Amino acid sequence: MTGAPAVLRAEGLVKRFEVGRGLFGRARGVVSAVDGVSLAVAPGRTLAVVGESGCGKSTLARLLLRLIEPDDGRIELDGQDLRALDEGSLLRARRHVQMVFQDPFGSLNPRMSAGDTLAEPLRLHAVVPASERAARVRRLLDQVGLPAEAAQRYPHEFSGGQRQRLAIARALAAGPKVLVCDEPVSALDVSIQAQILNLLADLQRELGLAYVFISHDLAVVRQVATEVAVMYLGRFVETGPAAQVFARPRHPYTQALLGAVPVADPARRGRRVVLAGDVPSPLAPPPGCRFHTRCPHADDRCRQEAPPLPATLHAVACWHAEQIAARQPAAAGPGPDAGTDTSNDGARQRRQRIVLQHLQAAFERGAPAPFSSSP
Ligand SMILES: Nc1ncnc2c1ncn2[C@@H]1O[C@H](COP(=O)(O)OP(=O)(O)OP(=O)(O)O)[C@@H](O)[C@H]1O
Ligand code: SF4
Ligand SMILES: [Mg+2]
Numbered sequence: 001m002t003g004a005p006a007v008l009r010a011e012g013l014v015k016r017f018e019v020g021r022g023l024f025g026r027a028r029g030v031v032s033a034v035d036g037v038s039l040a041v042a043p044g045r046t047l048a049v050v051g052e053s054g055c056g057k058s059t060l061a062r063l064l065l066r067l068i069e070p071d072d073g074r075i076e077l078d079g080q081d082l083r084a085l086d087e088g089s090l091l092r093a094r095r096h097v098q099m100v101f102q103d104p105f106g107s108l109n110p111r112m113s114a115g116d117t118l119a120e121p122l123r124l125h126a127v128v129p130a131s132e133r134a135a136r137v138r139r140l141l142d143q144v145g146l147p148a149e150a151a152q153r154y155p156h157e158f159s160g161g162q163r164q165r166l167a168i169a170r171a172l173a174a175g176p177k178v179l180v181c182d183e184p185v186s187a188l189d190v191s192i193q194a195q196i197l198n199l200l201a202d203l204q205r206e207l208g209l210a211y212v213f214i215s216h217d218l219a220v221v222r223q224v225a226t227e228v229a230v231m232y233l234g235r236f237v238e239t240g241p242a243a244q245v246f247a248r249p250r251h252p253y254t255q256a257l258l259g260a261v262p263v264a265d266p267a268r269r270g271r272r273v274v275l276a277g278d279v280p281s282p283l284a285p286p287p288g289c290r291f292h293t294r295c296p297h298a299d300d301r302c303r304q305e306a307p308p309l310p311a312t313l314h315a316v317a318c319w320h321a322e323q324i325a326a327r328q329p330a331a332a333g334p335g336p337d338a339g340t341d342t343s344n345d346g347a348r349q350r351r352q353r354i355v356l357q358h359l360q361a362a363f364e365r366g367a368p369a370p371f372s373s374s375p
Contacts, residue, residue, distance in 0.1 A: 185197060197224060240313055
């Protein structure tokens with residue numbers, strides 16, 4: 001996604017889950033959670049993956065760490081094919097790709113002190129000799145803004161923000177090149193969110209880390225991303241440099257997402273775009289373009305043929321992207337399009353409105369504090 005050499009690269013990742021299988025029964029269906037996703041992230045860059053709940057973001061994260069096996073596709077770390085590695089080599093490679101989860105309570109062992117939590121990956125990956133572990137634990141705590149005394153405390157003795165700091169320190173302990181952060185601030189208060197985002201930015205600058213940053217919250221994504229991938233029902237529908245995607249979103253879904261984001265400057269404020277139709281079930285994704293059931297521009301071709309995502313800098317998987325772009329004012333958010341309901345009248349129309357509620361709820365809680373990128 002950038003000209004710089006990627007440290008982590010994925011090509012054509014596919015993951016399907018069989019669901020509803022009893023002890024001896026047949027699977028009731030197959031969820032197509034990730035369907036042909038490719039990405040690349042370079043040192044010092046942040047690729048944000050954004051999309052609604054259930055679109056496959058966490059599945060993608062788990063694939064990137066090979067916590068689950070893809071059904072198809074390739075994952076490369078520094079050019080090395082992770083799927084070709086045996087268990088020992090995979091463990092060594094895993095050191096370089098670490099994960100930060102949304103819920104640090106769930107990812108930290110409640111019976112382990114912070115010191116032991118951090119010493120474990122140091123030992124597992126033989127990062128430093130045993131005699132240097134205690135000093136390295138203190139250094140890790142300091143790097144994430146926790147005092148040295150925190151080493152004696154247990155997860156329940158930390159606040160939510162401090163626990164996430166500890167989870168980040170544990171991810172750093174192995175000396176990774178890439179952090180995959182799955183909704184790392186979604187469970188935190190807005191003021192604490194800003195502190196954790198600042199910490200991640202400082203660490204990225206200091207250590208040259210590459211981030212895959214997963215979020216449903218576009219306000220957060222806008223603050224952290226250098227590149228953006230917009231995901232819908234298992235597929236990337238728009239990818240590109242964050243500045244370009246935010247200034248000139250080209251996929252109707254991205255336009256709808258951004259239309260739901262409050263913009264401070266009234267002159268740049270687009271109309272709120274309201275999508276018609278239900279979110280399709282991932283058990284039976286629509287044929288053709290998966291977005292066609294909600295897209296105001298859909299035609300017969302969209303209903304039959306899946307549009308590819310071209311390998312361009314700012315890429316969009318849409319048959320009609322050119323025509324739609326020609327009708328959009330730059331940086332003004334999506335305009336009024338045929339089939340896009342921006343009015344307030346009519347019970348039938350109101351019933352049809354799917355307003356991306358979770359996105360709006362995030363913003364209605366209040367926009368996060370400004371994101372500092374200064375040291
Ligand atoms: N182990 C599993 N077995 C069956 N289905 C699964 C499994 N894991 C995920 N899924 C399904 O795959 C789809 C994608 O799930 P995933 O958790 O990746 O979405 P997500 O984008 O992370 O959602 P959220 O924003 O709510 O975290 C969903 O339909 C989900 O129900
Ligand atoms: S391909 Fe068709 S249905 Fe899909 S986003 Fe483009 S116009 Fe809409
Ligand atoms: Mg998830």
